[in-house]
Amino acid sequence: MRPSPSSPxxxxxxxxxxxxxxxxxxxxxxxxxxVYKLDDNGIVYVESDLVPAGLEKAAKEAAAACPQGAIATEEKTGAQR
Structure with a gap:
């Protein structure tokens, strides 16, 4: 079911x-x-590419703080997943 044009x-x-x-x-x-975990070698991984509600700001801040630029965030509408 698609959201109506007036529905956000x-x-x-x-x-x-x-x-x-x-x-x-x-x-x-x-x-x-x-959101971000480190494996036994200290390399980042995520258990899910979807950020839980309420953690968006922290996830974006953490991605921006990466010295290597190894993390990016992207906003998608629920219909795209």
């Missing part, structure tokens, strides 16, 4: 992680540990 379409924040670019600084996981 909810946005969903997604994260894109370039693990090959990650150098293991861990800044992302310090800022937003609910």
């Amino acid at each position: 379409v909810p946005l969903q924040l997604t994260v894109i992680v370039d693990r090959a670019a990650c150098c293991g600084y861990g800044v992302c996981a310090e800022i937003c540990p609910s």
Whole structure:
């Protein structure tokens, strides 16, 4: 079912992680540990590319703080997923 033109379409924040670019600084996981995790080698990963509601601001801040630019965020409408 499609939303009516007057209904706002909810946005969903997604994260894109370039693990090959990650150098293991861990800044992302310090800022937003609910979204960004570090593996045994200190390389970032996410359990889901969808950011839970309420964590959007922290997830964006953590992505922007990455010294290597290994993380990006993207807003998508719920209909695109």
